[in-house]
Every structure is written in C-alpha cells, then in structure tokens.
Amino acid sequence: MSHTIRDGEKLLARVRRLKGQMDAVERALVAEKPCGEVLQLLASIRGALSGLTGEVMEAHLHEHVVHAESEAERAAAAEELAAVLRTYIR
Amino acid sequence: MSHTIRDGEKLLARVRRLKGQMDAVERALVAEKPCGEVLQLLASIRGALSGLTGEVMEAHLHEHVVHAESEAERAAAAEELAAVLRTYIR
Amino acid sequence: MSHTIRDGEKLLARVRRLKGQMDAVERALVAEKPCGEVLQLLASIRGALSGLTGEVMEAHLHEHVVHAESEAERAAAAEELAAVLRTYIR
Amino acid sequence: MSHTIRDGEKLLARVRRLKGQMDAVERALVAEKPCGEVLQLLASIRGALSGLTGEVMEAHLHEHVVHAESEAERAAAAEELAAVLRTYIR
Secondary structure, X not given: OOOOHHHHHHHHHHXXXXXXXXXXXXXXXXXXXXXXXXXXXXXXXXXXXXXXXXXXXXXXXXXXXXXXXXXXXXXXXXXHHHHHHHHHOO | OOOOHHHHHHHHHHHHHHHHHHHHHHHHHHXXXXXXXXXXXXXXXXXXXXXXXXXXXXXXXXXXXXXXXXXXXXXXXHHHHHHHHHHHOO | OOOOHHHHXXXXXXXXXXXXXXXXXXXXXXXXXXXXXXXXXXXXXXXXXXXXXXXXXXXXXXHHHHOOOOHHHHHHHXXXXXXXXXXXXX | OOOOHHXXXXXXXXXXXXXXXXXXXXXXXXXXXXXXXXXXXXXHHHHXXXXXXXXXXXHHHHHHHHOOOOHHHHHHHHHHHHHHHHHHOO
C-alpha cells in the first residue's frame, strides 16, 4: 500500500470500527445474548468488511494496475487481484 | 468481447450448460420435486454462474485493462470492472 | 415442493425470466458485445438467482421446518437447509 | 444464545481469533504492506467470519427452530433466521 497517507487513515479508521464491532460480538456471546442479535451483529460486520475489501480492491486496481510503474508491475498486480477475486466470486 | 474465438466458444458452452441447469430447475418445479432437490439445483447453478463470471472478469482484466490499447481504454475498462465488483463484494 | 399452486406459478415465472436473461447473455456473447455489458448481464442474473433462491429457502423453512408434519420431517428438512446454507455462507 | 457452555467457548475462541486477524490487517496498513498482502488477509477474515456465521446460524436453527419450546418461539426464531438470510443470499 503505497497510497496517500489520507487514504491510509480512512482505511485504518474502518479497520478500527470493525474491531469495535467484533468486540460487540464477543460481549454478546459472553452475556449470552439471543442468537438473533448475534446474527445481526455478524451480518453488519460482513457488510463493513465487504465495504473495506471493495475499497482496497479498487485502490489496488487504480494504483497498481491502471497506474502501474511498469508493464511487469501491472501484470503482477492484475494477477494478485484475479487471485483474490477467485475467492470471492464462487 | 473482442477475445479469441476459442475463448468465446468455451464461454458459450458454459452459458448453454447453465441454460440446461435452469431447465432442470423448471422441470423440478413443474414435477413438484422436493424443496431440498430444488435448492441443490439452485446452489449448483450459482456455482456455475460464479465460475463463468470469474472467467469473464479475468478475461476483461487481462484484455481490456492490462493489455488496453490506450490509457483512456484502460481507465474506462477498470471503471467497468470496479462497478461490477461493487455488486459482488458487499 | 408441496406448496400452493400459486406460489409454484410465481417461482416458475421467475425461473422463466432467468432463462430469458441467460438467453440475453448467449446473444451478447455471439454478437461479441463488450465485456462490460456481459458482466452487467451476469450480475443481474446473480441478483435474480439469489432472489429466487431466498424465496425457495424461506418457503422450505416455513413449510417443511416450522410446519413439518412430524419431528422426523422437521429434523430432516432443517438438515437439508443447513447443508445448502453451508454452500452459500462461506 | 442459551446453548451449552462448551459451544459458547468454541464460538468465543473463533471470535478472538477473528480479532487477532483484524489486528494483523491494522498492522499491515500501518506498516504500508503491499495491497496484495492486505487483500489476502481480508479474504481470510471473510472466510473465518463466514465459518463463524454458519455455525451460529446452524445452532440457531437447531436450538430455537427445530427444538423450540413453543410454536410461537419456533415461528419467531424462523423469522429471525429468514431476515438474516435475506442479507446473505442476494
């Protein structure tokens, strides 16, 4: 990630929010909260995680594929993206 | 899709197989087959559809982003890919 | 699927619409339409397929799990649902 | 979640592992590690989160739908499950 510092700060803020959401799941399990509540928390984490992942993928596509410093870097970055896509699109 | 004829044939064969799988769902519903069976058929269609989609995405990334004919084409193709990704990664 | 005829008709109508969408992908590939267009068609098929699948899952949960005719049927139907869920939630 | 203590411990262990994986993403961002590495970490978190979610869903289906204490509890628990499914199957 050689992106601008500002983007990095936004991504970090998202990761920290995700950690907070995970803490909420932990507390819900410890307090033996209803399953339905735990499932809602997990669904919102999935949404937040997907949002973060989509953002990193787009940043990667933009910085390392579209604006690669060499054709070799471009091909390698595209292959990295394709490898990750295979784990999502299935 | 300006890809080689051979790739096109493979993709078409996949689409035709998918249509055959959809016909099987239609027959299962008409014959009032058990839900569990219908759900299995739908799950295998999702798998086949994802396989096809992944293949088209990778072909697009390779042909129109990595090997674009101009920087303008590259940026446009990357934006198309990003738009589609947003509908999958969520 | 021992559900009411009316639900069956609605599901069949959805399956036939999906087949129509698949035909559109086939035509787009034959006509060598742009990748981006093919990807859009595939994304809309995924949405429609998911909608149909969600509907069949809910019908199954309602008819065969909640309103099962016996505890044995209930346990079997729940296991079928769990098996299908494992292929989606991953 | 009124499940057995042992299941609760296993779920908590999974949540704590997920938090550790999230810490690894945070460290990778702070250290400006390559995008590809961050994307791999995020993909493995998605896998772990899905595994956990599937487990909670199955526990919910088994405890609160199949082995509900009343028909009212069963219907309510099935509706909770259906609501969560709608956010996943789309």
